[in-house]
Amino acid sequence: MLPMHRAISTAAVCLALGAHAGAQTDQTISVRHLQEPGTDMRNSHYVSNRPPLEPSRLIKLPIGSIRPQGWLAHQLRLQADGFHGHLMEISPFLDTQGNAWLDPKGRGERGWEEVPYWLKGYLNCAYVLNDEQMIAEAHRWIEGALNSQQDDGWFGPDEGRTGLATKLRGRDDLWPNMIMLYCLMDYHDVTRDERVITLMQRYFRYLEKLPEDKFLVGYWPKIRAGDQLAAIHWLFNRTGEDWLLPLAEKTHRHTARWDEGLIDWHNVNIAQAFREPTQWWVQSHDDAHRRGAERNWTQIRQMYGQVPGGMFGADENCRPGYDDPHQAVETCGLVEEMLSDEILLGLTGDMVWADRCEDVAFNMLPAAFTADMGALRYLTAPNQPVSDAENHSPGIQNGGPMFLMSPHRHRCCQHNAGHGWPYYAQHLWYATPDNGLAAVLYSASTVTARVGKDTEVTIEQQTRYPFGDTVRFNVRLAAPAKFPLYFRIPAWCDDPGVRINGQVVKENAQPGQLLRVERQWADDDRVELTLPMQVRVRTWEANHGSVSVDRGPLTYALDIGENYRRYEDAGAQNKELTDAQVAELNRTWPAYEILPAGAWNFGLLPEEPIRVEERGAVAEGSPWTPDASPIVLWAKARKIPQWKVDQHGLVGALQDSPAFTEEPVETVRLIPMGAARIRISAFPVAGSDSSATTWTEPKQTFRKQFNVSASHTHETDTATAAADSIVPEHSGDRVISRHTFWPNKGTLEWVQASFDKPRRVRSVSVYWFDDAGDGFCRVPASWTLSYREGDTWHRVATTDEFGVYKDQFNTVTFEPVYSDALRLEVQLQDEFSAGVLEWKVE
Structure with missing residues (x-):
């Protein structure tokens, strides 16, 4: 059952706080803890939902308001310098010669999802980094889309457009345009170019006139039309044109029935489209629609997601009986899940979506790429002790080298995965309806925004989060101003602490809530938020009683040791390359297999103490490597000899815990799951008494007839x-x-x-x-x-x-x-x- 969406504490706690030197000597402060921000006001500085839509609980700040620092800024720089920032040199789909996305009439080749998929991440990475060269390249493609609008309102690739994974042709396929609309909305957010508004008005008039039997036809458009619904509401909030709301209703009516439950088993479709009922709730005001996203999220995890990492097993599609932690999920699925969580956080104000977003961002996404972001793999699993070029089907659904770290293949993920970190950085802070700011995803950063009666504030956030438990905020103001600040209390944090200018603020905020602090803020005011992180062992009863180890938002995995082996993969998608071009791409953009350097078949002894080793500050580089993690854990474990690789080359499926073993007790090193590209994160429990289960070795081969x-x-x-x-x-x-x-x-x-x-x-x-x-x-x-x-x-x-x-x-x-x-x-x-x-x- 979902929590009630209401304030838990309605009475303000009024305190008198002594201010630091140079500020006013006395401050009255109002402190409350809430399930979500109130909606009795509408933010007067930023675009939010206008009536008759449901009031926005949290409002996305304009792009550029938030500047990430620390490891997140470094991660974005790695992306820009890695394969995704140089995909124009690698991907045949981004060849500008004859590209339909650059043609004013929409004629040419390569007119499906790949270009807007790539642009969505590339454009936003460029904006967050304020990289002028990248911005110029991204705007070239934006201009192509803006200049492609036809007299009847259609834009983008036109007649003859098709793609590798669709049977639709031409204008029947609305799916690629949905992605490009994201790019155009983000471009408008930065430039305020009114051509975007005009293009969308004319395009939506075109859609308005489409006959019912021509509207959202085909698999991908119908499944993913929640993205079109979001774009219609975005435009309505900027123009207030009433004719857009019937088009939104038409879009929902023709969308696959996510409001009735899970109606598709493709992993990216689920991660991207499960939210559609709650997007529609904004217009329908039906509480059943509001609960729809939560219901869908919960159902898929109950069936296929009883594993650490925040995702579910669908190595293309979910399959009955395939729910072990060795089942994987696409990198596309990871970034779409994060974006869905960020959208739902804004729509509902429910902090559960921030917890879920962090789970995927910290525990799954980093490991889907090499540490330098020079390559990615198609599929990543909670238990994955090898990442090679072998075919592991049908243990995973897709055949081929799905575990290979390569910049040259995995077409959809190769182009689409780039929006994960930029959008994450853009959602660290939100504006609130009462002209305040909410810190919801903690990371070193600065935010500059309008608050209160129209005051500009800059807040610097200093933290080692998610490795450290303290977040410090330094307020910069030209003159004192009254406005509220909200701070998320993560669901895993039982005993948060808050100090303002060194003095304790006492308010009984509960896990999963927001702490609202309203006062007259002055320049150099300081807030210190402490989120104590305890080591906890989580038991997955529905998955054979396996266990995982958490500390704060991070789940920890066995440090197996990684051996990297170069693999020549250039030309995997581009058969027109010359031998010399292939050789050069293999040299500059290598692919890698990652093989285990040590044993992985350990069962944990969860009753034994787990030691925390703090290794100092977060390094200047990426913390998502086995050697660079600021925090490692040391646990007791025993090998389980029968736990071996199965006939498909996957780690053998879990069996009931405790697993019987007579192997000696060893001390094993656990590292953050996101730093482990080969890993065991769902462990069996090791046992040695008569109650333990003697495991059966997995089958090593299937019976081949000939x-x-x-x-x-x-x-x-x-x-x-x-x-x-x-x-x-x-x-x-x-x-x-x-x-x-x-x-x-x-x-x-x-x-x-x-x-x-x-x-x-x-x-x-x-x-x-x-x-x-x-x-x-x-x-x-x-x-x-x-x-x-x-x-x-x-x-x-x-x-x-x-x-x-x-x-x-x-x-x-x-x-x-x-x-x-x-x-x-x-x-x-x-x-x-x-x-x-x-x-x-x-």
Whole structure:
């Protein structure tokens, strides 16, 4: 059940505080603790929700108001200097030659999501860093979008636009424009360029006129239309034009029914779209819609997120039975979750979204990149003791090198992951309805904003957070001014402390609340917030009684030791590069496998004391490395010999705790989860008495019927899947591994079974892959079967039909042959590819 959204303490606590030297000698102070800011006022300095929308609980400050310092500023600089800041040199999708996003008529290539995905992060990183060179490059692409508007209001790539993961074409696909609207809104926030307002007004008039059957058609637009809803409300709050609200209702009505629950299992869709009901609550005022985001967030974690790190297992999609901590989530999913939390924090004022945002930002996001942000991986898991280029499907859903740290692949994440840290930096502070400021995500920074009756204040925040427990604020004012400051009390903090100019402020703020302090502030006033961090062991009862170790907002992982091995991966997405270009990209932008340097199969002894080692100040560089972490923990543990890598190359699934072991007790080093790119963070409990469970070693291999090869296999699939003895549930089964000929369409292909020695065969059964509804694979147009005799292939003799039916084995019986190889010759349908899920030979 959600907490009530009301003030807990309605009576102000009035104190008289002696001021520091140079300030007034007496101050009256009002202190309250709240669940959320009140809404009886509307901020008079910054744009917030206007009636009839729900009042904004927290208001995002203009970009540039907040300047990060310390490790966060360094992280943003690493991003700018890393692969994302140089993606124009790496990604073929950002080639300016013939790029549809730069063409005034929207003609050309590469007109789908990749450009706006990249620009969203690149633009905001440039703004937060105030990097003039980056800003100029970003504005070139913004100008392309602004100059592309057509007479009827459409903007961006036009007829012929398509993408790798969609079957929509041209204007039917509204999804890429939703992303570009974010870029344009952020650009307007900085420049106040009225062309953005005009473009959005004309574009939304275009959408207003679209017939119902042409509005938000297709998978991605319908699933993610909460982003369009946000843009409509953004424009309404700036223009007050009433016609926008029916368009917002039309958008919600055509959006996938997230207001009814989880209606899709794709990890990025969930992280991005679970919030849509609460976005709609702003207009509907229906409390059930307000609760919708919380319900969706809770449901997915109950089913697939009983793990540390704040996310859930969906290594493309959530799959029944795949809920172990070795299941992973996309880097896209991480940054979209953070943005959703930041948006919901503003809409609801509920501090739970700040806690959840920090959980992902600190414990998952740093580890999705190399420490220098020169590469990223597609998938990151709470338990991941290897990060290599191997195919781990179907243990994880996607085939291919999903764990490889590479700047050259992982297309969607490669472009989209850049908005995580810039947006985080922009949401450290919010304005409040009563013309105050709220510090909600703690990090060294300065904020400059209008407060009170129209006074400019600058507040410097000094802290080692999330490694240290003290946050100091120094107020800078030209003249004294009265206004409120709010401070978030994290959900994990039981005993916060506040001092103003050295004097204790007593107010019984509870975890998860806001502390509101209103007074006449003067130049050089100082606030010290103490958030004591205790080491706690969290038990995941629903995941075999495994445990994780927390200190404050950080979860800690086993320091396994990391061995980096360079991997040549340039050209993975760009097949037009010359050998010389590939060699140069491999030299300047290397990819890496990360292999374990030590044992990882430890069970914790959580009843034993855990020692905290404080290693000094946060270094100038990134603290998200095993050696640079300012805090490490030392715990007692014992190895569990049966806990090994499984047949898919993943850490074996957890079994019930306590796990029986007779191995000696060892002291192990735990480091912040975000600093561990290979890690164990969900531990079994080690036990040695009769109540402990003796674990079973995971299977090391699947039963392969024969060797399989094919004329072509997509890089994320495997031909071996056709002979792994795993029977699919249906032709669209995405839980198991598969073979496909993708992206080949309409071609003649083959799949071959090779036996160790000749055998007598008389029938084959083939189960075709078909992802109708959201993909381009279909059962083939036709197929035949041949057997090898010497160096010659012969067709089998049969009167049976060569079936092309979905959701079943297609069996052909023929006159027996004696051969060492069989070959399926497969004619693909025009405009479609095909694949094989399973092939039986008898």
